[in-house]
Amino acid sequence: MSSLKDSVALLESDLKAVPLRINVYQDLPFAILRYDPTDEWELRREIKLLAKRLEGGGKEVHIIPMSELLWTALEKVHRKDDDEGLQAVVELEKQRGYVEAQHQVTTYLSSKVWIPLWDLLAERLVSISPENSFVFLTRVAAMSPGIFHISMLPDKNLHRSPRPELFAGIAPKIT
DSSP states (O other): OOHHHHHHHHHHHHHHSSSOOSEEETTEEEEEEEEOGGGHHHHHHHHHHHHHHHHHTTOEEEEEEHHHHHHHHHHHHHHHOTTOSHHHHHHHHHHHOHHHHHHHHHHHHHOTTSOOHHHHHHHHHTTSOSTTEEEEEEOGGGGHHHHOOGGGGGGTTGGGSOOOSEEEEEEEOOO
8 A cells, every 4th residue: 555545544544533533723623634746646536535435424525626726816816906916926937036926926825915815715615514524625736835834724713714624735745
């Protein structure tokens, strides 16, 4: 069995345990499953299979790709200001490099002036019943190491909105 399958099996065991065997931060159950980036395609398959097994056991599973939230944020930024958003980031990268562009996206995703990522996530959670639900945050690599740290989410007061039993951030190992 691959280490990825071992990790998914451990996560599944922790999710099926009563009570859940995960870390709890500020009343927000949160687990991060780290994987080797070369296992991306296998991981996507394994997460879908895990979701089906959990659903078969009576749980609701919601998979939210962080990449969707990133693109949504960039679109909303552009709607707020025609001079900002994805095209502005592309131009900034051409003129001043990747790091500057990365800092700008970080500003978009973390500043109340723009579109905080945790607000977009909270919007997605409103329609999810907090009882008996799991949310898997996937495609976290879209945030790149310096754009947004998924580990910040437990500190962003998401516990104030209806929330599932668990968030599982599925994040590649950064070397």
